[in-house]
Amino acid sequence: MGSRSPIAMKPFENNENDLENGFDKDTEKTTRSTRVTKIPNQALLSGLAYCISSCSMILVNKFVLSSYDFNAGIFLMLYQNFISVLIVSTLSFLGMISTEPLTWRLVKVWLPVNFIFVGMLITSMFSLRYINVAMVTVLKNVTNVITAVGEMYLFSKHHDNRVWAALFLMIISAISGGITDLSFHAVGYTWQLINCFLTASYSLTLRRVMDTAKQVTKSGNLNEFSMVLLNNTLSLPLGILLIFVFNEVDYLFKTPLLRLPTFWLVMTLSGFLGLAISFTSMWFLHQTGATTYSLVGSLNKIPLSVAGILLFKVPTSLENSASIFFGLLAGVFFARAKMRERSQT
Numbered sequence: 001m002g003s004r005s006p007i008a009m010k011p012f013e014n015n016e017n018d019l020e021n022g023f024d025k026d027t028e029k030t031t032r033s034t035r036v037t038k039i040p041n042q043a044l045l046s047g048l049a050y051c052i053s054s055c056s057m058i059l060v061n062k063f064v065l066s067s068y069d070f071n072a073g074i075f076l077m078l079y080q081n082f083i084s085v086l087i088v089s090t091l092s093f094l095g096m097i098s099t100e101p102l103t104w105r106l107v108k109v110w111l112p113v114n115f116i117f118v119g120m121l122i123t124s125m126f127s128l129r130y131i132n133v134a135m136v137t138v139l140k141n142v143t144n145v146i147t148a149v150g151e152m153y154l155f156s157k158h159h160d161n162r163v164w165a166a167l168f169l170m171i172i173s174a175i176s177g178g179i180t181d182l183s184f185h186a187v188g189y190t191w192q193l194i195n196c197f198l199t200a201s202y203s204l205t206l207r208r209v210m211d212t213a214k215q216v217t218k219s220g221n222l223n224e225f226s227m228v229l230l231n232n233t234l235s236l237p238l239g240i241l242l243i244f245v246f247n248e249v250d251y252l253f254k255t256p257l258l259r260l261p262t263f264w265l266v267m268t269l270s271g272f273l274g275l276a277i278s279f280t281s282m283w284f285l286h287q288t289g290a291t292t293y294s295l296v297g298s299l300n301k302i303p304l305s306v307a308g309i310l311l312f313k314v315p316t317s318l319e320n321s322a323s324i325f326f327g328l329l330a331g332v333f334f335a336r337a338k339m340r341e342r343s344q345t
Contacts, residue, residue, distance in 0.1 A: 043287040047296055050280040054297075055304045057273040058133060062312065064266055065129040070257055072248040073125030076267065077118075078239035081232040083271025084278075088229045100226040102233060105216040113209045114234040116202045121235070122242065123195035130188025133308025134316075137301045138177045138327035139192045141170035144334060146200035154204060160341050166334035173327030180320035228278050298335040302328050 064070050092099045100106065128136055145167045151157040178189060214222050222230075243249055257263045285293050305324055309316060316324075 043284075046280060046284040046287045047292075050277070050284040051296065051300045051303075053273055053276040053280050054300060055307065057270065057277060058128070058136075058304060059307060059311065060266065060270045060273060061125065062128055062133055062308065064263075064270060065125065066312065068257060068263060068266075070255070070263075071129075072243075072251055072255075073129060074122055074239060074242050074246055075248055075252060076270070077121045077125055078236065078243065079267055080271040080274050081121075081235045081239065083268060084228060084232045084275045085236065087272075087275055088225055088232075092225070092229070097225045098223065099229050100217045100219060100222060102230060103216065106213060106230070107234065109209060109213045109216055110230055111234060113202065113205050114231055115238070116198055116205060117231050118235045118238050118242070120195060120198040120202050123191050123198060127188050127192035127195055130185040131192060132181075132183055132312060132314040134305035134314065134324045135177055135181055136192060137305050137308075138324050139174050139189070140196065140199075141327055141331055141334075142174055142193070142196040143199045143203075145171060146196060147203050150200055150204045155207075160337070160344075162337035163334065163341055166330055166337050169330035169333065170327060173323055173330050177320060177323035177327060180317060180323055182315045182317055182320060224278060224282055228275070294335050294338065295332070298328075298331045301331060 061076070064076060065073060070076065088097070088099065091097045127139075131139070148159060148163065148167055152159070178184065210222065214220055217226075243252075252258060281293070284296070305328060308314065
């Protein structure tokens with residue numbers, strides 16, 4: 001919903017990767033209304049494709065920022081978003097997908113939420129540079145807590161006791177994980193907490209903006225690919241400005257990394273993976289449904305966390321590993337509680 005995943009806005013019960021791409025529950029409705037006959041093999045294949053692309057996106061970003069020691073997270077975001085715009089525009093030009101034209105009226109409506117979108121992507125990059133993947137995954141659960149409180153006050157939406165219990169467990173796991181984190185970095189944790197607030201704000205704001213945005217489009221609708229194109233296109237000028245504000249320009253001129261073809265290859269791969277999450281998310285939703293999608297998104301964090309610890313040789317302890325596992329289980333419990341709540345309503 002950046003690269004990350006330029007789609008997917010399943011606010012609250014979602015996978016954050018999707019959120020950073022930009023699609024919301026209306027996509028679920030569109031998917032259900034146009035759903036074709038489900039084929040078991042395609043459901044399995046789409047689920048694997050979604051899991052692999054979403055896990056790979058975070059791991060590749062971590063590899064670029066930490067293993068390469070690349071200190072220009074905003075430029076990385078900008079390049080990934082440029083790749084997304086280039087691919088979506090090409091597919092739209094070839095008639096393979098449909099997108100809404102970017103009119104000035106639509107841009108004016110969408111611009112405020114795009115500022116939050118860019119902030120969400122940048123803070124995600126900054127935190128990932130300092131924090132290991134497993135702890136980032138656990139700390140992202142705080143987003144659900146903030147969103148739940150925001151829904152309660154802004155939309156008068158009430159959640160049952162199971163949901164609040166799951167949210168409480170998420171808070172406990174995040175606190176215990178931070179206390180037992182052997183590689184604790186105050187700067188990274190600060191950026192991640194800011195990211196949680198921005199991600200929740202994006203989720204809550206998008207709900208209000210979507211209805212207005214649809215009224216100023218020619219078709220009266222705003223599909224996932226249009227949101228990807230809109231979010232990423234508007235992020236480009238803002239990203240260029242922020243590169244100068246955060247003084248990444250001097251670093252980019254001096255770093256030898258930009259003279260390495262392999263580094264550009266890895267960065268380009270990250271851009272493709274970010275967009276791949278958009279396509280595989282929609283494909284997976286099309287073959288299964290929102291309930292399966294939400295549960296798989298929660299379960300997917302478990303192998304992602306394990307892979308992050310093993311691949312980057314993260315120093316850990318039994319207490320920290322237990323906190324991480326506890327947080328991941330809380331995420332699964334939360335997804336199940338939301339499913340039950342939704343089925344009751």
